[in-house]
Amino acid sequence: MRDLTRRTFLGSGCALLLAACSSRTARSAPRDALEPTPNIPDEDDLPPVPAQACAADPTARNIEGPFYKKGAPHRSVLVDPNDDGQRIRITGTLQSTKCVPIGGAMIDVWQANAAGDYDLEGFRFRGALTTDAKGRYDLRTIIPGRYLNGDRYRPAHIHIKVKAKGFAVLTTQLYFAGDPYNDGDPFIDASLVMQHTAERDIRRARFDFVLPA
Ligand SMILES: [Fe+2]
Structure with a gap:
């Protein structure tokens, strides 16, 4: 297990990305702690493709930050039963601005655990989803913990790459x-803020990605 201390973090070239980095120690966990899971659940469990999504503007870009890792396992369930954190299910679609669902695309996800730490050794809370033929995806995870960015916390956030x-x-x-740290965060974009509601013991949110055609 390797700790990412502030010293090594700055020394590794992250200094220019300090605003997006954690000043906390990043923890890791055994890579085999999570079993691969089916990528797409039952057909009836997925949201309908939105009729108006094609009118949307392209999804806003946001900073990558320093903790992206290639090679995340193909899975849509990032949370293990023993993990801490508020469970949340995020569903949605991927479409182009010409109203075309984009199937077979990769949605690469990485986020902090409930304590605000990224796994830098393994792939905890990291996964690559593939959209189905209708451009749909279904992500099961937790609301990430916050981490310090200088002297203030970044709001909870999930990093995404759509390929x-x-x-x-x-x-x-x-x-x-509803995150109290949304206001004043230097990177947040209002169009990327998800509403979320309670559904039994988990939260539910929806986000539709739109790529410029
Ligand atoms: Fe982050």
Whole structure:
């Protein structure tokens, strides 16, 4: 297990990205702690493709930050039963601005755990989803913990890269309505803030990604 201390973090070239980095120690966990899971659940469990999504503007870009890792396992369930954190299910679609659902695209997800730490050794809370033929995805995870950015916390956020054939890679972040640190965050974009509601013991949110055709 390797700790990412502030010293090594700055020394590794992250200094220019300090605003997006955590000043906390990043923890890791055994890579085999999570079992691969089916990518898409039952057909009836997925949201309908929105009729108006094609009128939307392209999804706003947002900073990548320093903690992206290639090679995340193909899975849509990032949370283990023993993990801390508020469970949330995020569903939605991927479409182009010409109203075309984009199937077979990769949605690469990475986020902090409930304590605000990124796994830098393994792939905890990291996963790559593939959209189905209708452009749909279904992510099961937790609302990430916050981490310090200088002397203030960044709001909870999930990092995303959308990789679809014929389109430029979209790098962005998703945020959560009601987070007290949303106001004043230097990176947040209002269009990336998700409303979320209670559904039994988990939260539910929806976000539709739109790529410029
Ligand atoms: Fe982050």
